[in-house]
Amino acid sequence: MTGLIDQEYYGVIVMNSREDFDKIANEIFFPIYEVIAQEALKMLGRKSGACLDVGCGGGHLGLSVAKASDMRITLMDVKEDAINIANNRIKDWALEGRTSTIVGDVREINLPDSGFDLIISRGSIGFWGGKDEMKQAFAEIYRVLAPNGMTYVGKGFGSAELRAKITAEMKVAHPEWPQCVIEATNGFGAENYADFLKELGIPAEIINDDRGVWIMMRKTA
Numbered sequence: 001m002t003g004l005i006d007q008e009y010y011g012v013i014v015m016n017s018r019e020d021f022d023k024i025a026n027e028i029f030f031p032i033y034e035v036i037a038q039e040a041l042k043m044l045g046r047k048s049g050a051c052l053d054v055g056c057g058g059g060h061l062g063l064s065v066a067k068a069s070d071m072r073i074t075l076m077d078v079k080e081d082a083i084n085i086a087n088n089r090i091k092d093w094a095l096e097g098r099t100s101t102i103v104g105d106v107r108e109i110n111l112p113d114s115g116f117d118l119i120i121s122r123g124s125i126g127f128w129g130g131k132d133e134m135k136q137a138f139a140e141i142y143r144v145l146a147p148n149g150m151t152y153v154g155k156g157f158g159s160a161e162l163r164a165k166i167t168a169e170m171k172v173a174h175p176e177w178p179q180c181v182i183e184a185t186n187g188f189g190a191e192n193y194a195d196f197l198k199e200l201g202i203p204a205e206i207i208n209d210d211r212g213v214w215i216m217m218r219k220t221a
Contacts, residue, residue: 018081022058028169030060033122035158036211037064040120043216044150049117052076054106054141054153055124059086065120066095073099074116076109106137114146114219121153126185134188135196138217142202147221151204154193156212163210189213 041047047069053062056075063086066073073095075086083101090099104110106121106128119141128137141151157163170177190208193215197204207214 018058018079018085022085024173025058025060028166028173032158032162032166033060033064034068035162036061036122036152036156037068037120039158039211040065040118040152041069043152044118046117047071049149050074050115050146051118051120052111052116052144054109054119054121055127056086056101056121057082057124059089059101061120061122062086063089063093063095063099065118066099067093071098071118074111075099075101076104076106078103078105107133107140108136109140109144111144113143114149115144117146117149119145119149119151119153123155125153125155126181126188128186130186131192131196134186134192135200138193138196138202138215139200142200142217142219145217145219147219149219151217152214153217154207154212154214156214158211160210 049071050073051062051065051069051071052074053059053065054076056062056077059075062073062075065071075083075090077083077086080103083103086101090096090101102110106124128134141153145151157166190206190213193213194204194206197215197217202217204215204217207216
């Protein structure tokens with residue numbers, strides 16, 4: 001959910017701090033992360049290797065992958081204050097041994113080629129910019145993806161039941177949601193992602209169902 005914290009990303013809902021949004025992530029959105037993590041690992045077909053969480057925010061999704069697997073996790077976000085929160089969560093969840101963090105932009109990832117078996121992101125994709133910036137982001141993600149690796153990048157709640165539950169709770173807590181978020185994003189959807197990836201020549205499958213919209217790029221050995 002990176003980016004839905006301050007006025008820049010959250011639209012008309014102005015949160016006082018990233019800690020405020022992190023509280024929402026813990027109290028309302030929290031159930032989705034385990035479900036999405038499990039789905040990503042299931043699609044990958046293994047639970048070892050290295051995982052990168054792009055636009056990690058407070059680190060919920062990446063750390064949920066860590067809890068559900070033996071993977072080494074790197075959490076990356078463009079906002080340093082988000083990484084500070086993620087570092088605290090790493091300690092709280094006792095995952096210091098195989099989790100690291102980096103401040104970085106998805107459009108210019110300062111990491112070596114082919115380093116990650118699984119690359120995940122939930123919710124940040126709407127804030128990666130226009131068409132050219134989106135293509136740059138996809139190209140960078142694919143560059144750092146390892147042979148036989150896979151991405152699970154997109155947006156959604158993991159299931160129809162969770163979407164309904166969280167929507168109901170958010171409507172009470174913040175009646176402007178989700179329209180304010182929709183207005184703040186780049187507006188791209190599954191068809192746009194498919195076009196961008198086709199232009200880049202990157203093989204991918206796109207899920208678009210009750211789980212959400214998820215891009216699964218794969219790199220052959």
